[in-house]
Amino acid sequence: DTGVSQNPRHKITKRGQNVTFRCDPISEHNRLYWYRQTLGQGPEFLTYFQNEAQLEKSRLLSDRFSAERPKGSFSTLEIQRTEQGDSAMYLCASSPRAVEAFFGQGTRLTVV
């Protein structure tokens, strides 16, 4: 399968714990996006990378959120000191140019 891959698919964590999600984009896609989606809402933009450079991070929800894309390949999204309000679907997408993005199946986070 050469699509966008996200791991894990589901994550249940206790409040206050740190979590990290991984995204493997489609090979040779230089753009990588992270979005958050809550029930009944459309995807909400968090951050994006052009190769290894994080070009927009002001929309990350708080300083507890951070993302990396070492070497311009896979990316990780970390949430520190999770809160119940962080429960959501976290979506990763990649794009070969500034046109349509291709999404992974998402990581569903539940904070208990």
Next chain:
Amino acid sequence: AQSVAQPEDQVNVAEGNPLTVKCTYSVSGNPYLFWYVQYPNRGLQFLLKYITGDNLVKGSYGFEAEFNKSQTSFHLKKPSALVSDSALYFCAVSYPGGSYIPTFGRGTSLIVHP
């Protein structure tokens, strides 16, 4: 700034009938417009896009959309709906001044009745 409005939370249509899912947008500049479909507990699947050229664009699974610049709309259409088309549909817009970052609408639930 850019934004997308999907005025209908839900659209109901009978199988075999034509369907329309509405989308309007607001951007400062020439828009890039997209439609995506989402099935339960899945990511978003790209359907079609408008970048430039013909206002009527055709996409996957028999869907098409018409770009109307004067009305700032990009409605999704299909001539004959299938029960399997039932899903969540999202419209998105990007533009050069916004670093081409797609902004999504809230989504419209399409329900096709047998």
